[in-house]
Amino acid sequence: MAPRTAEGLTGLELEEFARTVALDRLTDRDRSRSDLAGAMAKKGVPEEVAVVVLDRLEAAGLIDDERFARMWVESRQRVKGLARPALAVELRRHGIDDELARMVLDDQVRDEDEREVARRLVRGRISRLRGLDAQVQVRRLASLLARKGYPSSMAFEVVREELAADIEHSE
CATH class of the missing domain: 1.10.10 (Arc Repressor Mutant, subunit A)
Incomplete structure (x- = not known):
């Protein structure tokens, strides 16, 4: 043994x-x-x-921090919907130096992709909030995005756009 x-x-x-x-x-x-x-x-x-x-x-190629960082970013963005700042924190927690993390994030996380992930997160949650006061909806959806690392300006913009689209579709 x-x-x-x-x-x-x-x-x-x-x-x-x-x-x-x-x-x-x-x-x-x-x-x-x-x-x-x-x-x-x-x-x-x-x-x-x-x-x-x-x-x-x-x-021997069995350990490669860049390969790990790329895999981690791709997976956590796809599965958890994390934004660039949250991904950077997670990479740091795994011992990836800031320069390598910045390079990988710049390479793999585009602003338009990040915005689309934020939209997808909001769309996935919006139906559960129907019937609540509009301010409550905005606050909860923006908080969801904030916990995922999205900047507040992007979060509120995406939330407003998605709430407006949801109202338009339900009429």
Whole structure:
């Protein structure tokens, strides 16, 4: 049976354990180097051993922070409807440096796409708010977009446009 922590391991056993921890985490999806380092630290792998193992995995192409960031942005924008600021916070939480995050976000998140995602979010929620006071609808829909990281100016503009379109369609 495989050990649960690095306690008592030395030398090659320790490196093999660290490698196994990283590869286990990589089986279901890409991970950032920082995420893998954190997983190793939780298992008691010394930092100097983790660095050696992570360098090897990176050289082999199994760890790639840019690939991870691109995958993360695409997925979180599509599934959760997150805007650029919220995506940047999540990337930072995964240890992606600000320069790489900015590059990936500039490359993958276009203003018109972001606006369309905001519209889709509002359209998906608007039917549940029918019958409520107009100000309550605006406040709740704008709050939804704010929680997803959309700038308030865009949020209120999209909400007003979608509420007007909804009224027009229901007449």
